[in-house]
Amino acid sequence: MAKTPQAIRGTQDIFGADAEAFAFVVETFERVRRLYRFRRVVMPVFEKTEVFSRAIGETTDVVSKEMYSFDDRGGESLTLRPEFTAGIARAFLSNGWQQHAPLKVATHGPLFRYERPQKGRYRQFHQIDAEILGAGEPQADVELLAMADHLLKELGITGVTLHLNTLGDGDSREAWRAALVDYFRAVKDELSEDSQERLEKNPLRILDSKDRRDQRFVADAPKIDDFLTDEAKAFFGAVTSGLDAAGVKWTRAESLVRGLDYYRHTAFEFIPDEGSEAAGKLGSQSTILGGGRYDGLMQSLGGAATPAVGWAAGIERLAMLVGDKGEPDADVIVVLEDDAQMASAQALISTIRKAGHSAELMATGSPRKRFDKAVKSGAETIVSLFSPDDGCLASRVRGSDEWQARIEELLARSRTSPRA
């Protein structure tokens, strides 16, 4: 026999209760984004490689080692999207969506990153995503975060806190970065091996290193607050007071930095509280929703300076926190005890479904087992069809009085109009 091909590493075949939880997350997101008047967009799964390399930053891990890139038949380098933001920014520029600014959009779908899979982390994973394009005022950040907070509540997720930071404007961020490099370079030999490397590539990340050798120095490291311009301070102040007014709980996270080059000003992550049930379910992954302001991104793609904010959340990670959604039982199960009544059974189940009730027909395998299966399925209402000696159709309904009456009525209807 030929060998069965295996699934690609890091991909998932989502089924059963997991698929229900996944759908619950997406459906809830769709409902909430309408409340906030975010418009639906459907984006390509792949783009020219430069869309991502220019927007995200050549030196980031995502671009330098995690992209699924390939040459198409025309010799052009394409990449399976590792995130939504860059593609949405590209669409904003190439479709003239400036005319709709400020534009609030939402989308969801698969993303691809070549990483080692582990709990809550896959090579093909799925995100929900929300962006506000062409809005430079702190009110946009507040609205976006209020929606994220609202969504998590609608999903029933607790024990998660918004961690908030500001990276200042471009100049603030650069000055802070330079100061951090100076500070850590002086003690380079005492840092962890990872952080010695981060010093060159991504010095901001040393701040949230888990290594004790690094943590000794973090407390006295230069603070972003000392490098913020007055405007940047005022902006962050407006965001935080707006969140307070909107009833969104948050905590300041001075060392929170985001990995991608394009972030400015507001940066945030929703993270499970230490020791919470949510933290346990997520394994070593912590961030379930993250994002920030990316005022410089449009220019990196050759567009006019356009302020924007956005976030994305991992559907799989959210689905791990929403509890068991299970698959709902059928409203009605029709058990065909005599195959001679097959046509009647088909007519009845069709009528039941068209009346808006979920229904399943049990008509295969040993007739004696069919009723067993129906009972095991957990359905409250079971209709069995059989033929008494006269060969006519007879039925028995097991269920509440209300359902018995309803089924009798539907049965009568299916008899009089078999094509109903």
Added chain:
RNA sequence: GCGAUCGUAGCUCAGUUGGUUAGAGCGCCGGUUUGUGGUACCGGAGGUCGCGGGUUCGAACCCCGUCGAUCGCCCCA
């Protein structure tokens, strides 16, 4: 890219210090009940023990390699 653990039936797993024909539960298939009732009882099918080498009289078990999975590091959603 690095590290740890683990691969036995469709699924979840047992399998003693290496020793006849590798087991259980669930699921699947069939049978039994002369029955408004049942999630019962009996039986059956299904396994190159991930794959390839090695050690041994003999390997699911020990050794090496390889593939895969899981979890962690890095990074991220």
